[in-house]
Amino acid sequence: MPGFESIDALVARMEEQLKPLERDGDPRQYFHGTYLRTTKAVGAEVAVGGFRDNPWVERWDLAFAQLYLDALEAPRPPRPWAVAFDAAPDLPPLRHVLLGMNAHINYDLPQALLAVIDDAEFDDAALLERREADHRHIDLVLADRVEGETRERIAAGAHLSLLDRVLLPWNKLGTKRFLAESRHKVWSNTTVLAQARRAGPSDYRARLEELEGLVAHRVTELTRPGQVILQLAVQGFGVQLKSTR
Structure with missing residues (x-):
């Protein structure tokens, strides 16, 4: 699949892809729809200059989305995506969203x-910061x-158990926690992969x-029954490669 020139072009493509997923009742619609709305939110943040390097964030966001869209259309997607x-x-x-x-x-x-x-940029400490x-x-x-996805489901009349509703504030805190934990591990894994790329x-x-195997195992764990946010709190959201240095 060719790359996109802008977030607007990416959003247009994702909107077209969402239609058949919704029409067919495909559960992939839940992550796709959330990711579409998140992509729009990132685009809006770029448009108002909310990042330190907005052109770079747009290039990064497009590269990031491309990997998901490639997996979505691949006959044999990478193992984490196959499990999801x-x-x-x-x-x-x-749960499908998470x-x-x-995987993503x-x-x-x-x-x-x-x-x-x-x-060369990995050797520039100021730029990496x-x-x-x-x-x-x-x-x-x-x-x-x-958090918005859960509240929108409630507003639309979707059924949530009493425990789900009680856990909503904790889900927000848990989401922030596991994203922060994952971000740290993602940056560490990126550094390990950068070292391997040099080699x-x-x-x-x-x-x-x-990394593919570690993530596939973690996604598999999260398909099991139970309160997924509580599982994440215990297991952690991210995975981590061991550095050879």
Whole structure:
């Protein structure tokens, strides 16, 4: 699939993709719809200059989304996405959203960061600090979107158990916590992959395959019954590659 020139073009494509998912009752619609709304929110934040380096954030966001859209249209998607896409359709919509978020953040995000930070930039401490600051700012958009998805379901009359409703404030706190934890691990994993990239293609492929396996295992864990936010609080949202240094 060719790359996109702007977030607006990406949004238009995602809107077209959402229609058949909704028409067919495909549970992938839940993550896709959430991601579409999050992409719009990121685009709005870029438009008002909310990041330290807005053009870079747009390039990063496009590279990030491309990995998901490639997986969505692939006959054999990467293992984390295969697990998320094949999850039981009767799981709650929020669970499908979180499965997709886990696959996308933990597996795709380090690759997207590498696509927009070259080896020379990894040696520039001041520039990396700016990149990390923008990386942290994205968490606020994601946390607000996950909370919004649950509240929109309530407003639309969707059934939530009494426990689900009691846990809503904790879900917001839990979402912020696991995003912060995941962000730290994503940045660490990006650094490990960057080191492997310097070492050569075979080293990079080996570490990426290791990450793919770790994330697929974590997504599988999150398909099990129970309160998913509480599971995340115990298990953690992210995964971490061991550094060879």
